[in-house]
Amino acid sequence: PKAQSKEMAFLSPIELRKVLDEIPEEWHCLLLTTSMTGMRIGEIMAMRWANLYWENGKYNVRERLYEGVFDTPKTKTSRRAVDLTPTVLEALRAHKAAQNEKRLLMGEDYKDADLIFCRDNGGPIVNVKALRRVLGECLTKTECPQIRIHDLRHTHASLLIAQGESPKYIQQQLGHSSIQITF
Numbered sequence: 001p002k003a004q005s006k007e008m009a010f011l012s013p014i015e016l017r018k019v020l021d022e023i024p025e026e027w028h029c030l031l032l033t034t035s036m037t038g039m040r041i042g043e044i045m046a047m048r049w050a051n052l053y054w055e056n057g058k059y060n061v062r063e064r065l066y067e068g069v070f071d072t073p074k075t076k077t078s079r080r081a082v083d084l085t086p087t088v089l090e091a092l093r094a095h096k097a098a099q100n101e102k103r104l105l106m107g108e109d110y111k112d113a114d115l116i117f118c119r120d121n122g123g124p125i126v127n128v129k130a131l132r133r134v135l136g137e138c139l140t141k142t143e144c145p146q147i148r149i150h151d152l153r154h155t156h157a158s159l160l161i162a163q164g165e166s167p168k169y170i171q172q173q174l175g176h177s178s179i180q181i182t183f
Helices: 013-022 025-037 041-045 086-109 129-141 151-162 167-174
Strands: 058-060 064-066 069-071 081-083
Touching: 013 025, 013 129, 013 151, 025 041, 025 086, 025 129, 025 151, 041 064, 151 167
Parallel strands: none
Antiparallel strands: 058 081, 064 069
């Protein structure tokens, strides 16, 4: 039998602001980037500084982290340039500075894989249970609906729709292969 797909859930702009205000600092940039880019969690976990273009505010999705292994993106259209808002760029600058401090403290023990979001030692985050737990706790604390991390993609799409963005732009930003998937 065909697996039942879960109904799409998303946060309103007010709910998203409440949650982002409540997220602990160590997870803030990651969840902000996820909710403001619509990137899949595997794409977020594989983000590298070399693929971030500060001058034009874009991130080039070139790989994903799937089951602990760096791999090509999910589909051909998943390889894309994602627009980053000034708020995300500002958060990434602060995140990079904090990451550089950790790198200096760790010295030779730091495993530099050029990852934007990584463990304290520079290695990839392969287990997102802690992230799920933190998101769930913040949703409960702010009395927002319980959503999955993947639903932050839906939140991003709903924000773009509310802003009047074109369906084609939303499709490209999310990396969908067809407009039917987007809507």
